[in-house]
Amino acid sequence: MFKNTLKNWLLKLGVASFTLLIFLYAIFSALGIEYPPISRDMIGDKLLFEWFVVMAVILAPLLEEVAFRGFFTAKRWLRIISFIVLLVFIGLSFSYFALALLVLYIATIFVNDRSGKKHINTLLIMNAVLFAGIHYTAEDFMTSLGTIAILAQFGMGLILLWITINFGLIKAMLFHAFYNGLLMLLLFMALQYPSSKNHRIESENLVVEYKERAILDSNTSTFSSSANKDTLYIHNMSIGKAKPMLEQTNNIEEGSIWVENIPFMRYDFKIYTNNQKEVYHYSKELEQLLKQEELIN
Template sequence: MKKNWLIVSGSILLSLTILYLITFNVMPPLDRRQPGSFTNFYLVIFTLPVLVAPILEEIRFRGFLTNNKVLQSLFLLLTPLGLIITGWNTLVFFLMVMLYCLFFIYKRYSQDWILDLLLIVSSLYFSIHHLPSQANLTRSWLPFLAISFSLGLILSWIIINKSIWWAMLFHGAWNLLGGIIFLLALQFVSEELHIVDGDGYKIEWKRVPFLKSNEGSFSPEGNELQITNMNLQDILGIVNPSLLDSFAISEPFMKYEIKLESEGGYDVLKANLIEALESDSLLLRK
């Protein structure tokens, strides 16, 4: 067993961070990226993170730890390719250059302390990669940065002592656990009825358990709009697709039942709907 400081420090940091998040009920800052429609929920939350991401990310961030020349070549290829696909980020570019330099220095000199530094930079690169592009390294993001950093250390230990395939399995299981927790949070929701009286309109809304039904409806009739079992991403897509670039959704993938009564025609009805959702902080202007 080698590099046990990875599993020890990674496990301690992960445990302390999770304890902190639970104790103080800390939630991540709002991600300004738009989530997909609930029709691709399982693809975004389960299929890609559990089956695809573990393979690509283990090769991209820790492929240098294997003796397989094909995987090492893919590591060298996927790292800059990922930067090109996801868009320019100065910090990510700097970490990528550091990672490359340390990798080639280690290949040349095989010093153990260089490998330790390489493992730390790799885990930091892995953690920065998992932050939204709009995020900055403020205190509110640090706990979530610590989780992915500690996970990077643990996955490095698994590769060194087992194999990259075991790391892929562990990575997939971790993402599966996260997906299940997220699904449970969408399923077991408060169904309290919220009522908002605005200028010329009245809206009633409540959350709907995610697994209640896969059928949603958007039904305007005269001065009334009835929405059942739909998330806000799909609602905005119907009301005005251009609004998707103007608003962020505070509860991604959450489904709602909404009843709106408004004075005026359909255009006024839609405008009042957006105003009402924004007044209750379900929609947030970017």
């Protein structure tokens, strides 16, 4: 099957990386171990879903393939552009972790060139590591669980390198777009057809009632409170969008980090106290309830 293709170990190792990821995720899920959030999950707080899809399906395949795989094409001008775009990527990441990986990558390029291309396989691996690493920060690897997500980007980086080497950069872009598009479709299905269940959780002083809403719901998003501020009403809004409003009304501490378990998911919330006191007295309880319900991390 692969007689006429080069560097087939890239494809095999890439598939193995995905297989290992699925295996580890299945084990952690079976053991009931909570999977930690990763920093890029917070993109749901900052972007509209539509723009996120455009970035994932169009911009990312175009720019990332040029930046990471363009260096392995035969065209010298494309290799130069690839390196420039890669430097821009690293600069915009504002990550010392990504910068450290870039230094290692450049060192590997230098060693490979000085050795007469004898370390090309090491360079390919380092390229995939850099591609995977730029999606994360050093803090994402503070736990063993936090490291397994990188297997997806590492495996995809290897597969895209194999496609570039054997079929060209355009084919790699198309495959990258297809892969990201499939992920976006799965995310959209989860967001558009959520559970219709009404949820209720409570603590000593606080009660939270909520329901998931479809992302294409035409109703407007609203945030309001009762006259004595013992009840908050959040309608058709993601947690990421509601958080700044909760900060403005002193119902949570400003600067606290909430990472949504399901980015872009919209909810109806009714948050109220069972003692007629204002909700803001129990901001910590609210945060703990949302974490207990695994809505945030």
